[in-house]
Amino acid sequence: MSRKRFQDKVILIPGSTSGVGKASAIAFAKEGGKVVVSGRREDRGQQVIDKIKSFSGEATFIKADMASRDDIKKLTDETIRIYGRIDVAFNNFGKHDEAIALIADYDEECFDAHMDISMKSMWLCMKHQIKAMLKQEKGDYAILNSSSISGVGGGWPFISVYSIAKSGVDSMSKSAAQEYAQKGIRVNSLGGGFFDTEMIHIYFEELAQFYGITKKQLDEQINSSIPLGRLATPQEVANTVLFLCSSEASYITGASIVIDGGMSSKYL
Ligand SMILES: NC(=O)c1ccc[n+]([C@@H]2O[C@H](COP(=O)([O-])OP(=O)(O)OC[C@H]3O[C@@H](n4cnc5c(N)ncnc54)[C@H](OP(=O)(O)O)[C@@H]3O)[C@@H](O)[C@H]2O)c1
Known part of the structure; x- marks a missing residue:
């Protein structure tokens, strides 16, 4: 029987109670990984653990709020205490609420909260x-x-x-990739287009209101701006996540891998 890609590896995923993080946690566990599922919502985290246990996978839920410095440190410490090591970290959380406004209309607290969670954390x-x-x-x-x-x-x-904070994520990933390449740590970032998760539909509702159109009209506009004509499924994104975190991607570091159905191919 062939060895699974993540057999005996410890995978830490801050932000894996829903969406892409959840799909990735399940996929890593199916490939033999010991997965630490994390987020603020315990009930949703438990659902991911139950799913993984249903196929005899290995996973633990650690509740952690990425707005808390103590929780961030505790998450790594607890992972080491439980599993003894970390082989893969997929930092998947991000702040999406209160993101839609003109640049002159954000208040300082909102700006700081986005930078604090999506970038500094x-x-x-x-x-x-x-x-x-x-x-x-x-x-x-x-x-x-x-x-x-x-x-x-x-x-x-x-x-x-949102976009400023994500630029920072990209930049810090490239800096870290260069600094730790010789130490055997690869660091990449995932430049997502639109993924079919709960979060994106809440965001599209808010954006439709902002533009004064219906959600259906916005969905049609979005789909027609994507060469593949649709959003990515969480499973499609998880497939890319697992590849980038596997030894099959051993020569990929410092890269911003775009997964957007071709949307940015006109200008990137
Ligand atoms: N969906 C898209 O179209 C899209 C496009 C480009 C990039 N992305 C990025 O892809 C990532 C995943 O997005 P998704 O669509 O899968 O969204 P999602 O379903 O809302 O997942 C976000 C995850 O992050 C966690 N999270 C958020 N804030 C947190 C906090 N303060 N502390 C701890 N965990 C927190 C959530 O868990 P709790 O709520 O339980 O805390 C959840 O598990 C995000 O970084 C997003 O910006 C998404």
Whole structure:
């Protein structure tokens, strides 16, 4: 029987109670990984654990709020306490609410909250994860950070706080990739287009209201702007996540991998 891609590897996923993080947690566990599922919602985290246990996979839920410095450190510490190591970290959380406004209309608290959670907490996660990986024997460790095409190739209108924070995620991933390449740690970021998750439909509702059109009209406009004509399924994104975090991607580091159905191919 062939060895599974993540057999005996420990996978930490801050932001895996729903959407892409959930699909990735399940996929990692199916490939033999020991998965730490994390987020603020315990009930949703437990559903992911139940699903993984249903096929005899290995997973633990650790409740953690990425707005809390203590929780961020505790998440790495607890992972090490339970499983003894970290082989892969997929930092998938992001702040999406209160993102839609003109740049002159955001208030300072809103701007700070986006930078704090989507950008600074991502750095703090990486900081603790890298320190943990450096204490382990040299290997092929992988960190993947969730970015967005809105942050990869330029500023997007009407969601600039989100896009600015994601640009920071991209930049810090590239810096870390260069600094730790010789230590056996690969760092990449995932520049998502539109994924079919709960979050995106809440966001589309808000955006439709902002433009004064219906959600159906917005959905049609969005789909027609995507060469593949549809949103990505969480499973399609998880497939890419697993590849980038596997040894099959051993020569990929410092890359912003775009997964957007061709949407940005005109300008990136
Ligand atoms: N969906 C898209 O179209 C799209 C496009 C480009 C990029 N992305 C990025 O892809 C990532 C995943 O998005 P998704 O669509 O899968 O969204 P989602 O279903 O809303 O998932 C977001 C995850 O992050 C967690 N999270 C959010 N804030 C957190 C906090 N303060 N502390 C701890 N966990 C937190 C959520 O868990 P709790 O709520 O339980 O805390 C959830 O597990 C995000 O970084 C997003 O920006 C998404």
